[in-house]
Amino acid sequence: MSEIIASSEDPLIPMAREVIQHARSGTMKQAPEVMKLPAAHYTDSVRFNDELKKLIKRVPIILGPSCEIARPNDFKTLSVAGMSLIVTRSEDGNANAFINACTHRGARLTKQENGQRRRFTCPYHGWSFSTSGELLEVNTQDDFGEINKCDYGLKRLTVYESAGLIWGVLDPNSRVNIPEFLSGYDNVLKAFDFKDWVYVSKRTFKGPNWKIAYDGYLEYYHVPVLHRETFGSDATNRGLYFAWGPHQHIKSPSNIKDHIATETLGYMANLIDKPERDWDKESLTYGVWTVFPTTSIASFSGGGRGVMISQILPTDTVEESITTQYYIMEEAPLDPEASEAQFDFFQQVVMEEDYATGESAQSALKIGALDHVLFGRNEQGNQHFHSWIDKVLEAESDEELNSVLRNAPRYENS
Numbered sequence: 001m002s003e004i005i006a007s008s009e010d011p012l013i014p015m016a017r018e019v020i021q022h023a024r025s026g027t028m029k030q031a032p033e034v035m036k037l038p039a040a041h042y043t044d045s046v047r048f049n050d051e052l053k054k055l056i057k058r059v060p061i062i063l064g065p066s067c068e069i070a071r072p073n074d075f076k077t078l079s080v081a082g083m084s085l086i087v088t089r090s091e092d093g094n095a096n097a098f099i100n101a102c103t104h105r106g107a108r109l110t111k112q113e114n115g116q117r118r119r120f121t122c123p124y125h126g127w128s129f130s131t132s133g134e135l136l137e138v139n140t141q142d143d144f145g146e147i148n149k150c151d152y153g154l155k156r157l158t159v160y161e162s163a164g165l166i167w168g169v170l171d172p173n174s175r176v177n178i179p180e181f182l183s184g185y186d187n188v189l190k191a192f193d194f195k196d197w198v199y200v201s202k203r204t205f206k207g208p209n210w211k212i213a214y215d216g217y218l219e220y221y222h223v224p225v226l227h228r229e230t231f232g233s234d235a236t237n238r239g240l241y242f243a244w245g246p247h248q249h250i251k252s253p254s255n256i257k258d259h260i261a262t263e264t265l266g267y268m269a270n271l272i273d274k275p276e277r278d279w280d281k282e283s284l285t286y287g288v289w290t291v292f293p294t295t296s297i298a299s300f301s302g303g304g305r306g307v308m309i310s311q312i313l314p315t316d317t318v319e320e321s322i323t324t325q326y327y328i329m330e331e332a333p334l335d336p337e338a339s340e341a342q343f344d345f346f347q348q349v350v351m352e353e354d355y356a357t358g359e360s361a362q363s364a365l366k367i368g369a370l371d372h373v374l375f376g377r378n379e380q381g382n383q384h385f386h387s388w389i390d391k392v393l394e395a396e397s398d399e400e401l402n403s404v405l406r407n408a409p410r411y412e413n414s
Protein backbone atom coordinates (compact mmCIF):
# COMPACT_ATOMS: atom_id res chain seq x y z
CA MET A 1 0.00 0.00 0.00
CA SER A 2 1.56 3.28 -1.03
CA GLU A 3 -0.27 5.79 1.12
CA ILE A 4 1.39 4.95 4.38
CA ILE A 5 2.16 7.64 6.89
CA ALA A 6 5.38 6.57 8.56
CA SER A 7 6.59 9.88 9.94
CA SER A 8 6.30 11.37 13.39
CA GLU A 9 4.14 14.26 12.13
CA ASP A 10 0.52 14.35 13.33
CA PRO A 11 -0.91 12.25 10.51
CA LEU A 12 -4.40 13.80 10.47
CA ILE A 13 -3.29 16.89 8.54
CA PRO A 14 -1.25 15.21 5.78
CA MET A 15 -4.00 12.62 5.30
CA ALA A 16 -6.65 15.33 4.90
CA ARG A 17 -4.35 17.22 2.48
CA GLU A 18 -3.96 14.15 0.36
CA VAL A 19 -7.68 13.35 0.37
CA ILE A 20 -8.56 16.94 -0.59
CA GLN A 21 -6.04 16.87 -3.42
CA HIS A 22 -7.75 13.80 -4.84
CA ALA A 23 -11.20 15.33 -4.26
CA ARG A 24 -10.17 18.42 -6.24
CA SER A 25 -8.60 16.57 -9.11
CA GLY A 26 -11.04 13.66 -9.19
CA THR A 27 -8.17 11.18 -8.95
CA MET A 28 -7.68 8.03 -6.87
CA LYS A 29 -4.97 5.76 -5.62
CA GLN A 30 -5.55 2.10 -6.15
CA ALA A 31 -3.98 -1.23 -5.32
CA PRO A 32 -1.55 -2.42 -8.01
CA GLU A 33 -3.46 -5.66 -8.65
CA VAL A 34 -6.83 -7.32 -8.33
CA MET A 35 -6.70 -9.93 -5.55
CA LYS A 36 -8.08 -13.44 -5.81
CA LEU A 37 -8.86 -15.04 -2.48
CA PRO A 38 -9.77 -18.75 -2.28
CA ALA A 39 -13.44 -19.07 -1.30
CA ALA A 40 -12.42 -21.81 1.13
CA HIS A 41 -10.81 -19.14 3.31
CA TYR A 42 -14.33 -18.26 4.43
CA THR A 43 -15.75 -21.76 4.79
CA ASP A 44 -13.04 -24.24 5.69
CA SER A 45 -13.18 -25.18 9.34
CA VAL A 46 -9.52 -26.28 9.45
CA ARG A 47 -8.48 -22.84 8.24
CA PHE A 48 -10.95 -21.28 10.70
CA ASN A 49 -9.45 -23.17 13.64
CA ASP A 50 -6.03 -21.97 12.53
CA GLU A 51 -7.33 -18.40 12.53
CA LEU A 52 -8.63 -18.81 16.07
CA LYS A 53 -5.37 -20.25 17.33
CA LYS A 54 -2.76 -18.29 15.38
CA LEU A 55 -4.58 -14.97 15.01
CA ILE A 56 -7.59 -14.29 17.24
CA LYS A 57 -6.14 -15.81 20.42
CA ARG A 58 -2.55 -14.86 19.69
CA VAL A 59 -2.68 -11.13 18.89
CA PRO A 60 -4.23 -8.38 21.03
CA ILE A 61 -7.88 -7.73 20.24
CA ILE A 62 -10.08 -4.94 21.52
CA LEU A 63 -12.23 -6.00 24.46
CA GLY A 64 -14.13 -2.70 24.66
CA PRO A 65 -13.79 1.04 25.22
CA SER A 66 -12.25 2.17 28.52
CA CYS A 67 -15.32 4.29 29.35
CA GLU A 68 -17.51 1.19 29.46
CA ILE A 69 -15.78 0.31 32.73
CA ALA A 70 -14.82 3.83 33.76
CA ARG A 71 -15.06 3.56 37.58
CA PRO A 72 -13.27 1.20 39.98
CA ASN A 73 -15.30 -2.01 40.42
CA ASP A 74 -17.05 -1.62 37.05
CA PHE A 75 -16.99 -4.81 35.03
CA LYS A 76 -18.28 -6.33 31.83
CA THR A 77 -18.40 -9.80 30.32
CA LEU A 78 -18.01 -10.90 26.73
CA SER A 79 -17.52 -14.05 24.75
CA VAL A 80 -14.78 -14.53 22.15
CA ALA A 81 -14.30 -17.69 20.11
CA GLY A 82 -16.26 -19.65 22.70
CA MET A 83 -14.26 -18.21 25.64
CA SER A 84 -16.20 -16.31 28.29
CA LEU A 85 -14.25 -13.37 29.74
CA ILE A 86 -14.68 -10.86 32.57
CA VAL A 87 -13.09 -7.43 32.12
CA THR A 88 -12.82 -5.37 35.31
CA ARG A 89 -11.57 -2.02 36.54
CA SER A 90 -9.89 -2.76 39.86
CA GLU A 91 -9.54 -0.37 42.83
CA ASP A 92 -6.11 0.72 41.55
CA GLY A 93 -7.75 2.03 38.35
CA ASN A 94 -6.23 -0.66 36.11
CA ALA A 95 -8.14 -2.67 33.56
CA ASN A 96 -7.94 -6.47 33.97
CA ALA A 97 -9.29 -9.40 32.01
CA PHE A 98 -9.88 -12.93 33.29
CA ILE A 99 -11.36 -16.15 32.08
CA ASN A 100 -14.89 -16.16 33.49
CA ALA A 101 -14.39 -19.44 35.34
CA CYS A 102 -14.06 -20.19 39.03
CA THR A 103 -10.77 -21.90 39.91
CA HIS A 104 -12.50 -24.43 42.20
CA ARG A 105 -14.24 -26.49 39.51
CA GLY A 106 -14.71 -24.11 36.63
CA ALA A 107 -18.24 -22.72 37.02
CA ARG A 108 -19.01 -19.44 35.26
CA LEU A 109 -18.63 -16.66 37.81
CA THR A 110 -21.15 -14.24 36.36
CA LYS A 111 -23.59 -14.03 33.47
CA GLN A 112 -24.22 -10.33 33.93
CA GLU A 113 -23.24 -8.23 30.88
CA ASN A 114 -22.18 -5.11 32.77
CA GLY A 115 -22.20 -4.10 36.42
CA GLN A 116 -20.43 -2.84 39.53
CA ARG A 117 -19.02 -5.25 42.10
CA ARG A 118 -16.28 -5.38 44.72
CA ARG A 119 -16.09 -9.15 44.53
CA PHE A 120 -17.30 -12.04 42.41
CA THR A 121 -18.85 -14.91 44.34
CA CYS A 122 -19.18 -18.19 42.51
CA PRO A 123 -22.79 -19.35 42.22
CA TYR A 124 -21.77 -23.03 42.63
CA HIS A 125 -20.02 -23.36 46.05
CA GLY A 126 -19.42 -19.75 46.98
CA TRP A 127 -15.70 -19.11 46.47
CA SER A 128 -15.09 -15.40 46.03
CA PHE A 129 -12.59 -13.33 44.04
CA SER A 130 -11.57 -9.70 44.00
CA THR A 131 -11.83 -7.42 40.93
CA SER A 132 -8.09 -7.91 40.47
CA GLY A 133 -8.59 -11.67 40.36
CA GLU A 134 -7.30 -12.77 43.79
CA LEU A 135 -9.05 -15.63 45.52
CA LEU A 136 -10.45 -13.94 48.65
CA GLU A 137 -12.43 -16.65 50.35
CA VAL A 138 -12.91 -20.38 50.21
CA ASN A 139 -16.26 -21.47 51.58
CA THR A 140 -15.66 -23.77 54.62
CA GLN A 141 -11.94 -23.50 54.06
CA ASP A 142 -11.16 -26.29 56.57
CA ASP A 143 -12.40 -28.78 53.99
CA PHE A 144 -9.49 -27.78 51.76
CA GLY A 145 -6.78 -27.76 54.43
CA GLU A 146 -3.73 -25.62 53.67
CA ILE A 147 -4.80 -24.34 50.26
CA ASN A 148 -2.53 -21.56 49.00
CA LYS A 149 -4.92 -18.88 47.81
CA CYS A 150 -2.23 -17.32 45.59
CA ASP A 151 -2.29 -20.45 43.43
CA TYR A 152 -6.02 -20.14 42.78
CA GLY A 153 -6.54 -16.63 41.51
CA LEU A 154 -8.61 -16.16 38.34
CA LYS A 155 -6.80 -16.96 35.06
CA ARG A 156 -5.52 -13.59 33.89
CA LEU A 157 -5.06 -12.36 30.31
CA THR A 158 -2.47 -9.80 29.28
CA VAL A 159 -4.23 -6.46 28.97
CA TYR A 160 -3.10 -3.21 27.36
CA GLU A 161 -5.06 0.01 27.75
CA SER A 162 -4.26 2.96 25.51
CA ALA A 163 -6.15 5.69 23.61
CA GLY A 164 -9.26 4.93 25.71
CA LEU A 165 -9.46 1.36 24.40
CA ILE A 166 -8.74 -1.95 26.11
CA TRP A 167 -6.88 -4.71 24.29
CA GLY A 168 -6.46 -8.25 25.61
CA VAL A 169 -4.52 -11.33 24.48
CA LEU A 170 -6.52 -14.54 24.90
CA ASP A 171 -3.66 -17.03 24.77
CA PRO A 172 -1.62 -16.75 27.98
CA ASN A 173 1.38 -18.26 26.15
CA SER A 174 1.42 -15.66 23.37
CA ARG A 175 4.65 -13.65 23.19
CA VAL A 176 3.37 -11.23 20.56
CA ASN A 177 4.68 -7.79 21.46
CA ILE A 178 1.65 -5.50 21.91
CA PRO A 179 3.26 -2.12 21.06
CA GLU A 180 4.90 -3.71 17.97
CA PHE A 181 1.55 -5.12 16.97
CA LEU A 182 -0.16 -1.74 17.29
CA SER A 183 2.51 -0.09 15.12
CA GLY A 184 1.89 3.24 16.86
CA TYR A 185 -1.75 3.19 15.70
CA ASP A 186 -3.03 3.67 19.27
CA ASN A 187 -1.13 6.97 19.29
CA VAL A 188 -2.93 8.01 16.11
CA LEU A 189 -6.27 7.09 17.72
CA LYS A 190 -5.45 9.33 20.69
CA ALA A 191 -6.66 12.19 18.46
CA PHE A 192 -10.18 11.24 19.61
CA ASP A 193 -9.44 11.45 23.36
CA PHE A 194 -11.72 8.45 23.93
CA LYS A 195 -10.44 8.13 27.48
CA ASP A 196 -12.55 11.17 28.39
CA TRP A 197 -15.66 10.07 26.46
CA VAL A 198 -18.90 8.65 27.84
CA TYR A 199 -20.21 5.14 27.34
CA VAL A 200 -23.81 5.37 26.12
CA SER A 201 -25.09 2.04 24.82
CA LYS A 202 -24.35 -1.22 23.04
CA ARG A 203 -26.05 -3.72 20.74
CA THR A 204 -25.03 -7.35 20.21
CA PHE A 205 -26.21 -9.50 17.31
CA LYS A 206 -25.20 -12.43 15.12
CA GLY A 207 -23.72 -12.30 11.65
CA PRO A 208 -22.08 -14.53 9.04
CA ASN A 209 -18.45 -15.77 9.13
CA TRP A 210 -16.39 -13.11 10.90
CA LYS A 211 -14.33 -12.21 7.80
CA ILE A 212 -17.38 -12.00 5.51
CA ALA A 213 -18.84 -9.61 8.09
CA TYR A 214 -15.58 -7.67 8.49
CA ASP A 215 -15.05 -7.29 4.72
CA GLY A 216 -18.05 -4.94 4.67
CA TYR A 217 -16.25 -2.51 6.99
CA LEU A 218 -13.23 -2.28 4.69
CA GLU A 219 -14.56 -0.87 1.43
CA TYR A 220 -16.92 1.86 0.21
CA TYR A 221 -17.61 0.15 -3.13
CA HIS A 222 -20.91 -1.24 -1.83
CA VAL A 223 -22.18 1.91 -0.13
CA PRO A 224 -24.19 3.65 -2.91
CA VAL A 225 -25.60 0.30 -4.05
CA LEU A 226 -26.42 -1.68 -0.93
CA HIS A 227 -27.01 1.38 1.28
CA ARG A 228 -28.73 3.60 -1.31
CA GLU A 229 -31.71 4.01 1.01
CA THR A 230 -29.48 5.05 3.91
CA PHE A 231 -26.64 7.05 2.42
CA GLY A 232 -28.14 7.76 -1.02
CA SER A 233 -27.08 6.55 -4.43
CA ASP A 234 -24.84 9.64 -4.69
CA ALA A 235 -22.70 8.45 -1.75
CA THR A 236 -19.07 7.85 -2.59
CA ASN A 237 -17.98 4.38 -3.61
CA ARG A 238 -14.27 5.21 -3.29
CA GLY A 239 -12.02 5.07 -0.29
CA LEU A 240 -8.48 6.31 0.21
CA TYR A 241 -6.55 4.02 2.50
CA PHE A 242 -3.85 4.77 5.06
CA ALA A 243 -2.13 2.00 7.00
CA TRP A 244 0.05 1.45 10.04
CA GLY A 245 1.13 -2.16 10.25
CA PRO A 246 -2.05 -4.20 9.80
CA HIS A 247 -4.36 -1.33 10.92
CA GLN A 248 -6.07 1.02 8.48
CA HIS A 249 -7.95 4.28 8.11
CA ILE A 250 -10.31 5.09 5.21
CA LYS A 251 -11.35 8.55 4.09
CA SER A 252 -13.41 9.66 1.13
CA PRO A 253 -12.02 11.86 -1.68
CA SER A 254 -15.45 13.28 -2.51
CA ASN A 255 -16.12 16.97 -3.12
CA ILE A 256 -19.79 16.85 -2.09
CA LYS A 257 -20.21 19.09 0.96
CA ASP A 258 -22.53 18.28 3.88
CA HIS A 259 -23.31 14.85 2.49
CA ILE A 260 -25.16 12.58 4.91
CA ALA A 261 -22.17 10.20 4.90
CA THR A 262 -19.66 12.92 5.86
CA GLU A 263 -18.88 11.66 9.37
CA THR A 264 -19.19 7.93 8.76
CA LEU A 265 -17.20 7.71 5.54
CA GLY A 266 -14.84 10.61 6.23
CA TYR A 267 -15.65 13.18 3.57
CA MET A 268 -13.10 15.99 3.80
CA ALA A 269 -15.12 18.16 1.37
CA ASN A 270 -16.20 20.61 4.09
CA LEU A 271 -12.53 21.49 4.64
CA ILE A 272 -11.73 22.14 0.97
CA ASP A 273 -12.23 25.92 1.06
CA LYS A 274 -10.86 26.49 4.54
CA PRO A 275 -7.27 27.40 5.35
CA GLU A 276 -5.51 24.59 7.19
CA ARG A 277 -5.37 26.55 10.43
CA ASP A 278 -9.20 26.39 10.52
CA TRP A 279 -9.40 22.64 10.04
CA ASP A 280 -11.11 21.28 13.12
CA LYS A 281 -9.94 18.12 14.79
CA GLU A 282 -13.42 16.59 14.75
CA SER A 283 -13.71 16.73 10.94
CA LEU A 284 -10.18 15.43 10.61
CA THR A 285 -11.11 12.28 12.55
CA TYR A 286 -14.10 11.42 10.32
CA GLY A 287 -13.94 8.17 8.39
CA VAL A 288 -13.48 4.51 9.19
CA TRP A 289 -10.72 3.40 11.57
CA THR A 290 -10.11 -0.31 11.58
CA VAL A 291 -8.17 -1.95 14.35
CA PHE A 292 -6.88 -5.27 13.03
CA PRO A 293 -8.21 -7.90 13.19
CA THR A 294 -11.72 -7.48 14.62
CA THR A 295 -12.69 -3.84 15.19
CA SER A 296 -13.97 -0.92 13.12
CA ILE A 297 -14.69 2.60 14.41
CA ALA A 298 -16.92 5.11 12.56
CA SER A 299 -18.15 8.58 13.54
CA PHE A 300 -21.72 9.87 13.78
CA SER A 301 -23.06 13.23 14.85
CA GLY A 302 -26.70 12.65 15.88
CA GLY A 303 -27.29 14.26 19.27
CA GLY A 304 -23.60 15.16 19.68
CA ARG A 305 -20.24 13.85 18.58
CA GLY A 306 -19.95 10.09 18.84
CA VAL A 307 -18.50 6.94 17.41
CA MET A 308 -19.80 3.45 16.87
CA ILE A 309 -17.13 0.89 17.71
CA SER A 310 -18.01 -2.36 15.96
CA GLN A 311 -16.34 -5.44 17.35
CA ILE A 312 -16.75 -8.42 15.02
CA LEU A 313 -15.79 -11.57 16.88
CA PRO A 314 -15.72 -15.13 15.67
CA THR A 315 -17.69 -17.65 17.70
CA ASP A 316 -16.47 -21.25 17.88
CA THR A 317 -17.90 -22.04 14.45
CA VAL A 318 -16.79 -20.89 10.99
CA GLU A 319 -20.29 -19.85 9.91
CA GLU A 320 -21.19 -17.41 12.64
CA SER A 321 -19.86 -14.23 14.21
CA ILE A 322 -21.06 -11.98 16.99
CA THR A 323 -20.95 -8.24 16.53
CA THR A 324 -21.11 -5.78 19.38
CA GLN A 325 -21.69 -2.14 18.51
CA TYR A 326 -20.49 0.13 21.30
CA TYR A 327 -21.83 3.67 21.14
CA ILE A 328 -19.65 6.16 22.94
CA MET A 329 -19.94 9.95 22.86
CA GLU A 330 -17.83 12.96 23.70
CA GLU A 331 -20.62 14.16 26.03
CA ALA A 332 -23.69 12.37 27.34
CA PRO A 333 -26.48 12.71 24.71
CA LEU A 334 -28.91 15.59 25.25
CA ASP A 335 -31.83 13.46 24.11
CA PRO A 336 -31.06 9.87 25.13
CA GLU A 337 -34.24 8.49 23.53
CA ALA A 338 -33.42 10.02 20.15
CA SER A 339 -29.89 8.63 20.41
CA GLU A 340 -31.18 5.14 21.20
CA ALA A 341 -33.51 5.35 18.19
CA GLN A 342 -30.53 6.25 16.01
CA PHE A 343 -28.48 3.34 17.37
CA ASP A 344 -31.39 0.96 16.67
CA PHE A 345 -31.41 2.28 13.12
CA PHE A 346 -27.65 1.68 12.67
CA GLN A 347 -28.10 -1.84 13.98
CA GLN A 348 -30.94 -2.51 11.53
CA VAL A 349 -28.86 -1.26 8.59
CA VAL A 350 -25.96 -3.54 9.48
CA MET A 351 -28.19 -6.56 10.15
CA GLU A 352 -30.65 -6.18 7.29
CA GLU A 353 -28.34 -4.82 4.62
CA ASP A 354 -24.71 -5.79 5.33
CA TYR A 355 -25.10 -9.06 7.21
CA ALA A 356 -28.12 -10.36 5.31
CA THR A 357 -26.14 -9.86 2.10
CA GLY A 358 -23.05 -11.42 3.70
CA GLU A 359 -25.13 -14.45 4.67
CA SER A 360 -26.33 -14.87 1.08
CA ALA A 361 -22.70 -14.84 -0.09
CA GLN A 362 -21.77 -17.33 2.61
CA SER A 363 -24.43 -19.80 1.42
CA ALA A 364 -23.06 -19.60 -2.11
CA LEU A 365 -19.46 -20.10 -0.97
CA LYS A 366 -20.48 -23.00 1.24
CA ILE A 367 -21.95 -24.98 -1.66
CA GLY A 368 -18.85 -24.33 -3.77
CA ALA A 369 -20.51 -21.88 -6.18
CA LEU A 370 -17.23 -19.93 -6.51
CA ASP A 371 -13.70 -21.16 -6.11
CA HIS A 372 -12.39 -17.69 -5.38
CA VAL A 373 -13.67 -14.19 -4.63
CA LEU A 374 -12.24 -11.00 -6.11
CA PHE A 375 -11.10 -7.78 -4.47
CA GLY A 376 -10.74 -4.99 -7.02
CA ARG A 377 -8.03 -2.37 -7.10
CA ASN A 378 -10.57 -0.13 -5.33
CA GLU A 379 -11.00 -2.67 -2.50
CA GLN A 380 -7.53 -2.08 -1.17
CA GLY A 381 -8.57 -2.31 2.48
CA ASN A 382 -9.78 -5.88 2.01
CA GLN A 383 -6.57 -6.76 0.21
CA HIS A 384 -4.53 -5.35 3.10
CA PHE A 385 -6.64 -7.18 5.69
CA HIS A 386 -6.45 -10.59 4.00
CA SER A 387 -2.75 -10.34 3.25
CA TRP A 388 -2.09 -9.51 6.91
CA ILE A 389 -4.11 -12.55 7.99
CA ASP A 390 -1.84 -14.65 5.78
CA LYS A 391 1.28 -13.02 7.24
CA VAL A 392 0.14 -13.77 10.79
CA LEU A 393 -0.85 -17.36 10.02
CA GLU A 394 2.41 -17.99 8.20
CA ALA A 395 4.58 -16.75 11.09
CA GLU A 396 5.60 -20.01 12.76
CA SER A 397 6.78 -18.45 15.99
CA ASP A 398 5.76 -15.35 17.94
CA GLU A 399 9.31 -14.04 17.50
CA GLU A 400 8.93 -14.31 13.74
CA LEU A 401 5.60 -12.47 13.91
CA ASN A 402 7.16 -9.75 16.10
CA SER A 403 9.85 -9.27 13.49
CA VAL A 404 7.28 -9.04 10.64
CA LEU A 405 5.42 -6.41 12.68
CA ARG A 406 8.60 -4.55 13.56
CA ASN A 407 9.43 -4.16 9.89
CA ALA A 408 5.98 -2.85 8.91
CA PRO A 409 5.45 0.93 8.54
CA ARG A 410 4.45 2.46 11.85
CA TYR A 411 3.63 5.76 13.50
CA GLU A 412 6.49 6.80 15.78
CA ASN A 413 5.07 9.67 17.79
CA SER A 414 3.72 9.03 21.28
Ligand code: FES
Binding pocket: 102, 103, 104, 105, 106, 107, 122, 123, 124, 125, 126, 127
Ligand atom coordinates in the same frame (compact mmCIF):
# COMPACT_ATOMS: atom_id res chain seq x y z
S1 FES B 1 -16.99 -24.10 41.10
FE1 FES B 1 -16.91 -22.17 42.01
S2 FES B 1 -17.01 -22.52 44.10
FE2 FES B 1 -17.10 -24.47 43.20
Ligand SMILES: [Fe+2]
Binding pocket: 216, 222, 223, 227, 354
Ligand atom coordinates in the same frame (compact mmCIF):
# COMPACT_ATOMS: atom_id res chain seq x y z
FE1 LIG C 1 -22.09 -1.54 4.72
